[in-house]
Amino acid sequence: MEKKVFPAKGRDAAAGPAALLSAGNAAYRLGNYAGAVRCFSKILAIAPGRQAARINLANAFWALGDLPAAALHAQTALRADGGSVQAWMITGAIRLDGGDAGGAVDAYSEVVALRPALSGAHAGLAAALLAKGDAAGAEARAGQALALAPGDAHAAFTLACARLALGDLPAALAGFEALIAADPGHARARHNRANALIDLNRLAEAQRELRACLGLAPGLKEAWATLGYLLTVQGELPGAIAACEQAIAIDPDFAVGQWNRGVALLLNGDFAGGFAAYEWRKRHPVLRHYFAPLPGPEWRGERLEGRHLLIRAEQGFGDTIMLSRLFPRLAAAAARVTICCKPSLFPLFREMNVALLPLDAAPPRVDFAVDQMSLPHILQLTETNIPDAAGYLRADAERRRTLGAMLPGRPRIGLVWAGNVGHDNDRRRSLPPGALAPLLEVPGLNFVSLQIGVREDEYCLPAAGLIRDYGDTAAIVSQLDAVVSVDTSVAHLAGALGIDCHVLLSSACDWRWRLGQARTAWYDSLTLHRQERLDDWAGPVASVIASLRERFLRRLLC
Numbered sequence: 221m222e223k224k225v226f227p228a229k230g231r232d233a234a235a236g237p238a239a240l241l242s243a244g245n246a247a248y249r250l251g252n253y254a255g256a257v258r259c260f261s262k263i264l265a266i267a268p269g270r271q272a273a274r275i276n277l278a279n280a281f282w283a284l285g286d287l288p289a290a291a292l293h294a295q296t297a298l299r300a301d302g303g304s305v306q307a308w309m310i311t312g313a314i315r316l317d318g319g320d321a322g323g324a325v326d327a328y329s330e331v332v333a334l335r336p337a338l339s340g341a342h343a344g345l346a347a348a349l350l351a352k353g354d355a356a357g358a359e360a361r362a363g364q365a366l367a368l369a370p371g372d373a374h375a376a377f378t379l380a381c382a383r384l385a386l387g388d389l390p391a392a393l394a395g396f397e398a399l400i401a402a403d404p405g406h407a408r409a410r411h412n413r414a415n416a417l418i419d420l421n422r423l424a425e426a427q428r429e430l431r432a433c434l435g436l437a438p439g440l441k442e443a444w445a446t447l448g449y450l451l452t453v454q455g456e457l458p459g460a461i462a463a464c465e466q467a468i469a470i471d472p473d474f475a476v477g478q479w480n481r482g483v484a485l486l487l488n489g490d491f492a493g494g495f496a497a498y499e500w501r502k503r504h505p506v507l508r509h510y511f512a513p514l515p516g517p518e519w520r521g522e523r524l525e526g527r528h529l530l531i532r533a534e535q536g537f538g539d540t541i542m543l544s545r546l547f548p549r550l551a552a553a554a555a556r557v558t559i560c561c562k563p564s565l566f567p568l569f570r571e572m573n574v575a576l577l578p579l580d581a582a583p584p585r586v587d588f589a590v591d592q593m594s595l596p597h598i599l600q601l602t603e604t605n606i607p608d609a610a611g612y613l614r615a616d617a618e619r620r621r622t623l624g625a626m627l628p629g630r631p632r633i634g635l636v637w638a639g640n641v642g643h644d645n646d647r648r649r650s651l652p653p654g655a656l657a658p659l660l661e662v663p664g665l666n667f668v669s670l671q672i673g674v675r676e677d678e679y680c681l682p683a684a685g686l687i688r689d690y691g692d693t694a695a696i697v698s699q700l701d702a703v704v705s706v707d708t709s710v711a712h713l714a715g716a717l718g719i720d721c722h723v724l725l726s727s728a729c730d731w732r733w734r735l736g737q738a739r740t741a742w743y744d745s746l747t748l749h750r751q752e753r754l755d756d757w758a759g760p761v762a763s764v765i766a767s768l769r770e771r772f773l774r775r776l777l778c
Contacts, residue, residue, distance in 0.1 A: 236266075237263045237266055237267050237270060237273070240259045240260070240262050240263045240273075241259070241260075241263060241270075241272065241273060241276070243255075243259045244256045244258075244259030244260045244263070244273070244276060244280070245276065247259060248276070248279070248280055248283070253280050253281075253283040253284045254284065256276070256277075256280040256283075257277060257280045257281060257284065260273045260274075260276050260277035260280060261277060264277065269300070271297060271300055271301060271304065271307075274293055274296055274297045274300070275293075275294070275297050275304070275306045275307050275310060277293045278290045278291075278293035278294040278297065278307075278310045278314070279310050281293065282310060282313060282314055282317070287314055287317060287318050290310070290314045291311075291314050291315075291318070294307055294310050294311045294314055295311070298311065303334060305331055305334050305335050305338070305341075308327050308328070308330045308331045308334070309327075309328075309331055309340065309341065309344065311327040312324045312327035312328040312331065312344050312345075312348060313344065315327055315348075316344075316347060316348050316351060319505075321348055321349075321351035321352035321353075322352060324344075324347075324348035324351065324352075325345065325348040325349060325352055327348075328341055328344040328345035328348050329345060331344070331345075332345055337368060338368075339365045339366075339368035339369035339372050339375065340365070340369075340372070340374070342361050342362070342364045342365035342368065342375065343361075343362065343365040343372055343374045343375035343378060345361050346358045346359075346361035346362035346365060346375060346378045346379070346382070347374070347378045349361055350378060350381055350382050350385065355382045355383075355385035355386045356382075356386065358378060358379075358381075358382040358385075359379060359382035359383060359386065362375045362376075362378045362379035362382060363379060365378075366379065373399065373402070373403070373406075376395060376398070376399055377395075377396075377399055377406075377408065377409060377412075379395055380392050380394075380395025380396050380399065380409070380412065381412055383395060384412060384415060384416050384419075387419075389416050389419055389420055392412075392416045393413060393416045393417070393420075396409045396410075396412050396413035396416065397413065400413065405436055407433050407436040407437035407440055407443070408433075408437075408440070410429050410430075410432055410433035410436070410443075411429075411430065411433045411440065411442060411443045411446060413429050414426040414427075414429040414430045414433065414443075414446060414450070415446060417429060418446075418449075418450055418453070421648075421754050421755060423450060423453065423454055423754070426450055427447070427450055427451075427454075430443055430446060430447045430450065431447075434447070439470055441467040441470040441471050441474050441477060442467075442476070444463050444464065444466040444467035444470070444477065445463075445464060445467040445474065445476045445477040445480050447460075447463040448460045448461070448462075448463035448464035448467065448477065448480045448481065448484060449480050451463060451484075452480065452483060452484045452487060452728075453728040453754075454728075455727065455735055457484050457487060457488040457735070458488075460480075460481075460484040461481055461484045461485060461488070464477050464478075464480045464481035464484060465481065467480075468481065473503075475500045475503040475504045475505065475508075476504060476505065478497050478500035479497065479498075479500045479501055479504050479507075481497050482494050482495075482496070482497025482498045482500060483498075483731050485497060486498070486731035486732070487731040487734060487735060489603065489734060491596065491601055491602045491603065492600070492602070494731070495596045495597035495601070496597055498593065498594075498596075498597060499594065499597060501593070502591070510534060510535075511534075511591065514530075514532065514589035514590070514591070515530060515583035515584075515586060515589050516530060516583075516585070516586040516587060516588055516589040517587070517588055517589070518588070518589065518590060519588035519589060519590040519598070520598060521598045521599075522588065523553075524550065524553040524554035524555075524588070525553070525554070525555070526555045527554050527555055527556075527587035527588060528554065528555060528556040528557075528558070528584070528585075528586045528587045528588075529550060529554045529556070529557050529558070529586065529587065529588045529589070529590065530557075530558045530559075530560055530577075530583060530584075530586040530588070530589040530590070531547070531550070531557065531558070531559050531560065531589075531590055531592050531595070532560045532561075532579070532589060532590070532591050532592060533559070533560060533561035533562065533565075533579065533592050534591050534592055534593055535593060536640065536643065536708075536709060537562065537564075537565060537690070537709035537712075538707075538708060538709035538711070538712040539592065539593060540561050540562075540565055540592060541565070541568065541613075541690075541709060541712040541713055541716055542712050542716075542732070542742060543592050543593070543595055543596070544559075544568065544569060544572070544612070544613070544716070545606075545607055545608045545612045545716070546595055546599065546607070547559060547569065547572045547574050548572050548573065548612075549607065551572060551573045551574050552573075556575065557573075557574045557575070558574065558575040558576070558577050558583075558584065558586065559574050559575070559576055559577065560577045560578070560579055560581075560583065561576070561577075561578075561579060562578070562579060563576075563578050563689075564689040564690050565689075565690050566689075566691075567616060567619075567689060567690060567691025567694070568613055568690050568691065568694060568713075568716075571614065603741040604741075606741050606742055609741060609742060609743055609744045610718055610744045610745075611715070611716060611717055611718025611743075611744075611745065612716055613694065613713070613716040613717050614698075614717070615691070615694040615695045615697070615698040615717065616691055616694070616695060619691055619692060619694075619695035620695045620698060620699060622695075623686055623692060623695045623696050623699075624695070624696075624699045626682070626683070626686060627668060627682070627683065627696065627699060627700075628666040628668065628682060629666055630666070630701055631664075631665055631666065631701040631702070631772045632666050632667075632668055632699070632700045632701050633665050633666065633667050633668065633700065633701065633702050633703070633704060633768065634667075634668045634669075634670045634683075634696065634697060634700045634702070634703040634704070634705075634710070634714075635656060635659075635667055635668065635669055635670060635671065635679070635681065635703075635704050635705070636670045636671050636703070636704070636705035636706060636708055636710045636711070637650065637651040637655065637656055637671055637675065637678065637679075637706060638650040638651060638671060638673070638675045638678075638706065638708075639706055639707065639708035639709075640673070640708070641673075641674065645726075645728070645730070648726040648728050648754070648755075649706055649707045649708070649725075649726050649729070649730075650675075650706055651706055651724065651757055652757065653678060655757045655761060656679065656704075656761065658761055658762070658765060659704065659761055659764060659765055659768075660679065662765055662768065662769065662773075664772065664773050665768065665772060665773075667679075667681050668681060668682060668683040668696065668700060669681035669682065669683050669684040670683065670684065670687070670693060670696065670697065670703070670705070670710050671684055672684055672687055683696060690709075690713065693710065693713060694713060694717060697710070697713055697714050697717055697719055698717050698719065700719060701720070701772065702719070702720040702721065702722065702768065702771070702772075703719060703720070703721040703722070704721075704722045704724070704764055704768075705721060705722070705723055705724070706723070706724050707723060707724075707725055707726070707729060707730055707733070711723045711746065712743075714743075714745065714746070715742065715743025715744075715745055715746045716743070718744070718745050719745055720745050720747075720771075721743075721745055721746050721747070722746075722747050722749055722764045722767060722768070723746055723747070723748050723749065724749055724757065724760045724761065724764065725748055725749065725750045725751065725760065726751055726754065727750060727751040727752065727753065727754050728754060729750070733748055736750075747767065749761075749763040749764050749767075
């Protein structure tokens, strides 16, 4: 191995600016960033106006991870020369590493305007756009960088990452594989190849790639967190928790690692640890954008007598329905409780002694406010103290009469085959087209569609067109003999109404359903039918058919 020779402290002490600049650049190239900082700092002590030394000092501090010091010198360089390409480039890098994606976009855009033919400027702008969530813009900009410099590995990596974010998995996979072929030690390309394989459900390959990545870069916290996620999907929960803890050991403030660990703990039945870690969702790079400042002091469990508490809904409709069982308890403890949620849910909560407010409305003055998914942590929910598992919602009597007259004869079975397409796990939880055909062929059962949205016309069934909001859905569900649903809000609604519901679950299911269980502590009336293999829905559908035959058809034959 070639020996690295770092500039000595004493030898450059009396050197002039030119020698110090040369020594600093040599130190930087060798990875001796602290030595580079010393050299460039000495130049500026002698000649504060040396712009090259100032920019190089910003680069050295950035390489050391000292972003505040790097930003200070980059801004000083920009004040001296607002048209400096190098100063804008390092400013973009500093902002990007500091989580200011918008600021990075602005900085790299300045460079593109100053030097349109500079491939690195386009590559940096592509990375910033990707961090900002503009994957399409990142893809286009990375393509421009590669047109200017076909061998630019940074641009090629960003292009593959953008395609992964856009869901173009074959193109993303090809991009990462080309980078790995050119540089087998490219750990981040291996990490992202594993991400693409996970999205393709090639889980064993993904795990091998992640292990290879971590062999090359054991300090890559993102790869440890992804391994934790993958092992969670595979149901290997102790290994998943251990992998996330490796990521957290590298960086205790790493929100993705903390969040992934929390999900694995919840799936493993550790509600105390899991719900505590669930608070990291508010710092997660993907989820944190959903959390605007609360309209009052955050409630952490203080006494509520004489106080006004606002509860803000988050995530899906099912989460709000699931946790609405807690609203009456809180309404009894406080002077007033306001629920801030989507208006389509209002009919479900009108008898709970709470005020209702649309999410986009101006909030009233309150004493405390809380995001709803923090309630289980604050109230210390466990599987043994979940309240009202037998049901806690009632459908409106008038809607029941009106909609009941339009339903077919008994036994009536409600069906939901797909969830919200925007859900990050929808490709695994929703049924593929035609998956319910064997159930629909069972004679003696009358089926009612509870499906709304883009896939509601997939089966020719009555009822979906009657649904305007969750009040209508509740009125229909309350008059059914059973519901068959994928993991979506209607399953929660059926459980909250105490109606028999058969839930079709992916083997990579949500944390609340645990693993390997046919029942759930959240709802007494739910039966869980699980995949044995990812993407194989034949087994769960056959299990539902057997259950419905046992309950309804044996009775009809007797």
